Amino acid sequence: MIRDDVKTALVAAMKARDATRTAAIRLIQSAIKNRDIELRTASAQPDDDLLVTEVLQKMAKQRRESIEMFESGGRDELAAVEKAELAVIEGFLPRQLDEAEAKAAIAAVVAELGATSVKDMGRVMAAVKERFAGTLDMAKASGMVKAALAG
Numbered sequence: 001m002i003r004d005d006v007k008t009a010l011v012a013a014m015k016a017r018d019a020t021r022t023a024a025i026r027l028i029q030s031a032i033k034n035r036d037i038e039l040r041t042a043s044a045q046p047d048d049d050l051l052v053t054e055v056l057q058k059m060a061k062q063r064r065e066s067i068e069m070f071e072s073g074g075r076d077e078l079a080a081v082e083k084a085e086l087a088v089i090e091g092f093l094p095r096q097l098d099e100a101e102a103k104a105a106i107a108a109v110v111a112e113l114g115a116t117s118v119k120d121m122g123r124v125m126a127a128v129k130e131r132f133a134g135t136l137d138m139a140k141a142s143g144m145v146k147a148a149l150a151g
Helices: 002-015 019-041 048-072 076-092 099-113 118-132 138-150
Strands: none
Touching: 002 019, 002 048, 002 076, 019 048, 019 076, 048 076, 099 118, 099 138, 118 138
């Protein structure tokens, strides 16, 4: 489980006296804990690895946006800190499907469901999200599904 990998990595970083990595992993643990607290009242609990992956993907997206803003603002020292955190976060994320694999997976779902038009997009997206939630960026998947259904 990814949660266990994070805990193990924190211990290793602390033993190695790697302050940057330790701080980044503590941020990850904090975000996961906050998400756990949010879900205490939820009726349906998502799979633990899926939950952690969602948290990590959100954190990675935030870091990428921050890096872009810092670099455009000429704050390279702050961008470097964000890049270091992003590297740690991406180390825990499961491998993402590349574009060719994603298109093939979406095409398989479209064929399996017998979807023929953009009217079926909701059904296809639900199936794609169910099967590939942790390994596929849903924002990109939406465009790919639309393209697959249109042509």
